[in-house]
Amino acid sequence: MRRNVKAALANVLVGICVWLLSGVAAQAVGVPREAYPGGRCHLFRLQLKDKAGTPFNLKHPEDYLSAKALERRARQHLTVDSTDLPLSPVYLGKIREGGWRIVSQSKWNNTVLVATPMKDDLHRLRALPFVERVTHVFSSPDSINPSKRDALFMDAQEPDTAAKTAYGKAHTQIEMLGGERLHEAGFRGQGIIIAVTDGGFMNADVIPLLHNVKVVASRDFVYPSSEDFYGELDHGTEVLSTMAMNQPNLFVGTAPEAQYILARTEDGRSESGAEEDFWVAAAEWADSIGADVINASLGYHQFDGDLGSYKYADLDGRTSHSSRAASLLAGKGIVFVTSAGNEGMGAWKKIGVPGDADGVLAVGAVTEKRVNTAFSSVGPSADGRVKPDVMAMGAHAAVVNGRGKVVNANGTSFSSPITCGMVACLWQALPNKTAAEIMDLVRASADRFEKPDNVFGYGIPDFWKAYKLGGGE
Secondary structure (H helix, E strand, O other): OOOOOHHHHHOHHHHHHHHHHHOOOOOOOOOOOEEOOOOOOEEEEEEEOOOOOOOOOOOOHHHOOOHHHHHHHHHOOOOOOHHHOOOOHHHHHHHHHOOOEEEEEEOOOOEEEEEEOOOOHHHHHHOOOOEEEEEEEEEOOOEEOOOOOOOOOOOOOOOOOOOOOOOEOOHHHHHOOOHHHHHHOOOOOOOOEEEEEEOOOOOOOOOHHHOOOEEEEEEEOOOOOOOOHHHOOOHHHHHHHHHHOEEOOOEEOOOOOOEEEEEEOOOOOOOOOHHHHHHHHHHHHHHHOOOOEEEEOOOEOOOHHHOOOOOHHHOOOOOOHHHHHHOOHHHHOOEEEEEOOOOOOOOOOEOOEOOOOOOOEEEEEEOOOOOEOOOOOEOOOOOOOOOOOEEEEOOOEEEEOOOOOEEEEOOHHHHHHHHHHHHHHHHHHOOOOOHHHHHHHHHHOOOOOOOOEOOOEOOOOOHHHHHHHOOOO
């Protein structure tokens, strides 16, 4: 996740948000650094020419997709296609025979991510007859900061007596989206599976306030993987809390009855294109086990050493590794919600990838007064599409941090999941709609739908209005 909003150093709150989005903790004074796990390595992305030799076929998708994933497609009249076929085991075997370690795969993009200690292996990899292109996406740093779990905040946390409703500290962020009325009508995310892809979920397994969150699966996609899944960054814990919290009169999230899949895809030790590979692998996994909605509070445009960094012309939804995959999600029956980015005050200013993808909801940030935040990234995409798609509260948003304390945080990292939770509730209310139709309803309900712009997109959505537009009540 890119270290956004460099110019915001004068603004402490925005600076904190940037630290959260980047997933890179500042080096602690006096704390000795440690060697990179597993030693020096380079990661290369191999674009394969085809899927020749795969034993799977389109007539028997049950061999590689779950019953729930197939049911989701059937309900939306979507067909399985060649992108769903697993990679060629013949090619994978040849890669392993060459001495390379496969650390990630994408059947949708037909790519393989391999690890090697030798940078010169680039030439050998290019010589493989079934490889179309090789991209160097990561070189390990010489040393890293050690990480460990934060201690929990054990003091009693009192309900917000100033809050107008049982949503407590989260009242404003759900009220802004017309979410209370959906909840009152009984739509709180039941039956919907939300995948949360992020950099870490510190203490999410032991925080008392999160004890009733319905986590049904978790997996680490980062290489090397963590020895303690719940001991990494707390950014994902904060993101999860905006949707899943269910503590009446203190903090209720936007989808408190949904089920959650947690996927670690961001490496807080560096910023590299390999994180796109990790994210795509996680999205494919979430699809294969039946996720309905995916949230990604992340974004990319510049990598360490400029290794594979993007230009604005690349923001066309088809160029970046992650955006190509994200643009397929609606066709798989999944709604993808992602943060627009926090570059509004920096030199870049634009959205990042995969927010540029077609058929997704890229979410910018507004204040409680419905004014755009200075840090929220702007559009349009390089090919002229409206971006961001919609806006939600991303200034002083209520979250639960890794110590288990309710705090306020800034960033499109939080406007995205706040919106994502409401998408889950809307889809529960309108189960016969397709992923594309749900996203169209969200945009159509927004307050600038008739006159979208490059700052607000289609504006702030009203999910009760979206429900009625979709035929509810």
